[in-house]
Amino acid sequence: MSAPVLLGCGLVSALGGSAQASCAALRAGIEGWQARPFGANGAAVFVAEAPFARHVSGAARLLRLAARAAGECLAGWPALAQQPIPLLLAVAEGGRPGACVEPALLPALQAELKLPAHAASALIPRGRVGVAIALHRARQLLEAGGCRAVLVVGVDSLLETGTLDALAAANALASPQQRGACIPGEAAAALLLGLSDAPAPLALVGLGFGRENAAADNAVPLRAEGLSTAIRQARDEAGATAPALLLADFASEPLRRQEAVMALCRVGSNGAPLPPLWLPAELLGDTGAAAGALLATVAATATRRGYAPGGELLLTLGNDSGERAALWLRAT
Secondary structure, eight states, X not given: OOOOEEEXXXXXXXXXXSHHHHHHHHHTTOOOXXXXXXXXXXXXEEEBOOTTSTTOOHHHHHHHHHHHHHHHHHTXXXXXXXXXXXXXXXXXXXXXXXXXXXXXXXXXXXXXHTOOOOTTXXXXXXXXXXXXXXXXXXXXXXXXXXXXXXXXXXXXXXXXXXXXXXXXXXXXXXXXXXXXXXXXXXXXXXXXXXXXXXXXXXXXXXXXXXXXOOOTTSOOOOOOXXXXXXXXXXXXXXXXXXXXXXXXXXXXXXXXXXXXXXXXXXXXXXXXXXXXXXXXHHHHOBOGGGHHHHHHHHHHHHHHHTOSSOSEEEEEEEOTTSEEEEEEEEEO
16 A cells, blocks of 8 residues: 555644645744743743633633634545544643543534544544654555545644643743743644555654654653664664654753754664754643644745655654654655
């Protein structure tokens, strides 16, 4: 079977209500975060809020974001949107404070999009690696021949009160006085994966998964074994050597940056230099479960518009719990 391709993308973020707007702002280096008062003393913290769901919270907020991104993704495929196609919805991991993991969100999104129900549709509460897991399932569904396309959506908001309170309690909220900490953000991104001869910017040619035991809150030495395993699996499946570009889900965290560099060195690239590193989270904040589809949308847009530095693109994702994932995309 030929590799599945990205037939469509959609993105809602703090920088725009569409993939085109968000990616143009990212390319221009515009910061999507702003200082807002927080807590009893009203101290300023940095947050990256999408301006399309300000007056709702919880599942209603996620639904509004996800429906907008998915609607954009499906806009070029009206015939597919009328058929029962699987919807795989990646959301926050259940153990995260303040996370909205509401099973009713899946049928609500199907109803909002007017998508006929499909038995393979599923909610995937696995945080940042959730979209990679969803793409793995999507590929299996396409290989089985039961559908022509699969809609993968990632949505998350770290702006819920419980999440912000937990970050504040851990002294992990970015502020004018603490710029290297987490900037909580929110986003929804959607990918339409399918088997088609229609023009598409990228094909999904490799997937890999691993687990990292080292973390900022333990004494395990960082060896980047989990991310190395994920990258090696994705690279070998793709039949590639070295990526022309690395897109990662972290921002300025020193440990994650060190891990990424170490993993690339461990995997090896036949003497090729390390690829450029794009970090959308530096401008969009932490977008949680939306990150995987967000990175793929950025990659697809850069490829389609001709400013990607090459045709072999590596995307890496990681949960705080140690789960790691890698996606290898190739320009078609």
